[in-house]
Amino acid sequence: MTLQIRNLKTDQNWKQMRSLPLRSPLQIRTELASAMQKALAEKFQEDIPDVEILPSRNLSFGDLACNSAMPLAGKLKRSPRDIAAVMADSVSSGFSQVEKVSIDGPGFLNITLSGEYLAEFTVAVASGGIGQFIPSQGTGKTALVEFVSSNPTGPLTVGHCRQAVLGDAVSRLLEAAGWTVQREYYFNDAGRQMDKLAESLAVRYMGLLGVSMDIPEGGYQGGYIKEWAGELRKDKGDLLKWPDEKDLFREYAGEKAFVLISDDLKLLGITFDRFFAESELIPDAVEEAIGLLRRKELVYEDSDDPRKIWLKLSEMDRPEDRVIMREDGTYTYRMPDIAYHLNKFRRGYDLVVDIFGSDHIDTCKDVEAVLGELLGKDDVSSRLRTILHQFVTLVRGGEKVKMSTRAGNYVTLREMISEVGSANVVRYIFLTRRAEAHMDFDLEAAVAENEDNPVFYVQYAFARIAGILRKTTDPESLVVRDPGRLISILTGERERDLMRLMETVPLRISAAASALEPHRIPDILAEIARAFHGFYQHHRVVDPDNDETTAARLTLCIAVRSTLSDLLKILGVHAPEKM
């Protein structure tokens, strides 16, 4: 059944009806703060520090709160309430966006936003989305986000999964804040682990030919290597020799691992702009970096063997010196890492984000210290941001599952997604936790929870709106353009609550982006979904007997849909039209 809407008042003159041009949430807060600051400076003839306007913690007080009167009390030698009164006077008139200002408690200033402003905002979101109001901190700037970067020696595990989801969400969050983001995976194809992998492959290959070889110490034992061995035999025949054709084994294993990892990432819908191969850096870029360090006298030769080279980390506020080149001329992992980071910085990004597991703490601090010496500490500290996420403890039926790639005893990303049953659910669960918080992921609980998972709560709100919109023809054309008309109809508490919640979204996205904390997004989503479900339950949207109300509520629904959709997009979680 489709409802026809008719006899709507024209609102083509809505632009002229506005008293003020629409301000963004940020502009309003800035203007209010500066008005208050100016009033204080004039009244007390003192330098007044920036006044901060924050969202109210408790909505019964209003929409915005300011507590600046209290810290100022000492300096101005007045009571906080007197100071707050001066601030209140400066904004209680002259701002069409402000409905009410009150002074409560010891000296809190509480501001209630006007319905007209909220309606204006809602109209704008319904027609142009929430994105236009996100402070564009990243416009014209570029960011490089490095994540996953797991050794190409096997399938991605649950730990990589957390990092993959986190890195992707951080990238999306930065993009939402206007940044141009490059996603990069550092492909560690030159180290000793690749030799181990090649040898492990050779063991399985020879095994197929009836030749027994010992698995090397620290070798890989995953079942996938047996599969590769079978394919290798099919591709290349039975005549390969170890170690004569070591390079072939190595290359074959590397290619297989790359495909494995790419396929795993596809399960999550994650793509990279570039896989940066460590081997590209060897030897030129690494030698150049060592040369730079040499010129700054930050390296020295080993007293026993001059071919071995040490890095003077102890002179860079780090605990101890480290070897960067072994006697045999090979590099330890720190050296290519340094060369890689040098390369990243030279590419000129405004922001370089590294995402690592917490086991990289020491290494990344060493790399950061070295970069500081080579490029200048200020440059490095202003451009480099490192996110160290804690590990996932995987639990199945109350029992901890040990994870170790090399022992072949681990749960893969693939298995996890398959067991939980949905990449969307996995993404959402991972992204609800802060990166630096430990995380217990109980597979059985995740599956059991599947039915009433928080992600479905949010998706369902979106799907409900889609359902409502299906009841009308061309709902977009019904969007109310006149804020005054909108607010005269949307008078319910739940309707206002939705509008004021949406009004906080742009600044919260921006704050989450600045902090590189995507875990704040699910909170916002849940709040909006909750407000919407409450609204839905209590207000009929499509009402054949009331076109005006229908149009106004549809406008609200369209704004909410757009907001939910943009927020879900940051998490990389699907917004379904139907459930």
Add this chain to the structure above:
RNA sequence: GCGCCCGUAGCUCAGAUGGAUAGAGCAACGGACUUCUAAUCCGUAGGUCACAGGUUCGAAUCCUGUCGGGCGUGCCA
């Protein structure tokens, strides 16, 4: 030993630069489907914010110490 992270409701976790009565989801209990999707809503219950000091108008948040857990402290990555 030393370095980094963590400790908030029965469980899993939020609490942006210190603010008013510490929140949500699951789990528990009681209600609501003749309706645009009940995968929902409304209500109840649940807390010494690990512990002890300190800083100040005010602390889950900052500082110190203690206890407990994770990771690191490899010429593995």
